[in-house]
Amino acid sequence: MSLKKSLGLILAILLIDQVSKFYIKTHFELNDSYHIASWFKIYFVENDGMAWGTRISDFIPFISDKVAKLSLTIFRIVALIGIGYWLFQTTKRQGDKLLVSAISLVFAGALGNILDSVFYGVLFDSSLGQVATFLPEQGYASLLHGKVVDMLYFPLWKGYLPEWIPFMGGKYFTFFEPVFNIADVAISIGFVILIVFNKRVFRKEIQEEKENTLLGETQ
Template identity: 70%
Template sequence: MNLKKASLLIISILLIDQISKIYVKTHFVLGEDYTVFNWFKIYFIENSGMAWGTKLSDILPFISDRTAKLCLTVFRVFAIVGIGYWLVNTIKKEQSKTLVLALVFIFSGALGNILDSIFYGVLFDDSLSQVASFLPPEGYDSLLHGKVVDMLYLPLWKGYLPEWIPVIGGDYFTFFEPVFNIADVAISIGFGILIFFNGKAFPKKEDA
């Protein structure tokens, strides 16, 4: 895959991700959901932290939520620069196409979520008890303090777990509980490629 094709795929993933987020943000109130199928819902939530809603301040309790959010966003910026450099370098050296494809998905997803973190605080007003407006006179927060929009919810199974299961037996359980977005899907696909096609992504050099 050359740089042009990689760029087109990145732009396509970003467009799908951002269009879906902007649509949900400007048509749903926070916490609102729409049932597509019994096992698939559009459920609008916002994530100000890391994966699964974990906050950096939960790990480092001595810093405030706002400072933790700023540090997380800055870290993500450096991470995306590093991934981008790795991707371009891999393409220029004509290394494994499998590795290039994985990096394209990871880069696209990471960039999609970081756009939310950097800009959404100033591009939208609050979604609490109202449908947000795009480009309002005043956003819901400052630059670098935006929240990531999540909306894909797949409650494939709900019910009480058998009593014989240790610790959680008898508890009410939902599979799959996390709410995510297109960018998260892209990142998961990228890491999935690296895990399941590791040999093709990182081929061993034959001995001379």
């Protein structure tokens, strides 16, 4: 896949992601929901954390939310630069199409959530108890402290777990509980491709490494 096609895929995902988030922000109050089916609903939540609604404080409880948010945003930007460089180099050496597609998906998803984190605090006011206003006089947060918009919720199964299950037995459980967005889906699909098809997508890189090793041994 060429860099041009890769950029086209990234822009398409980014457009779908940002349009869906903009619609939710300007039509839903925080925690509003719209039931599409018993197992799927649009449920508007915001999170300061990582993909699938997780937060840094879930892993490092002693860090403040403000510091955690700023640190995560900066980390995302640095990671995005690294992913972008990887994508550029892979297309430059005409890497496997599936590999380029996977990197493009991860890049698009990461960029989509970064836009929320960097700009949404300035572009919108609070969604708590009201529908947010686009370009208000004052946003709900400063630059780099915006919240990621999530809205896709798939409670496929709800019920009490059997008593024999260790630690969780007898507890009420929802599968799948995390609320997510299009960017999260793109990132997840990209990583699944890299894991499941790793032998294929990295075949050319492995072959080139072997050839370079043999070339070095013959010199």
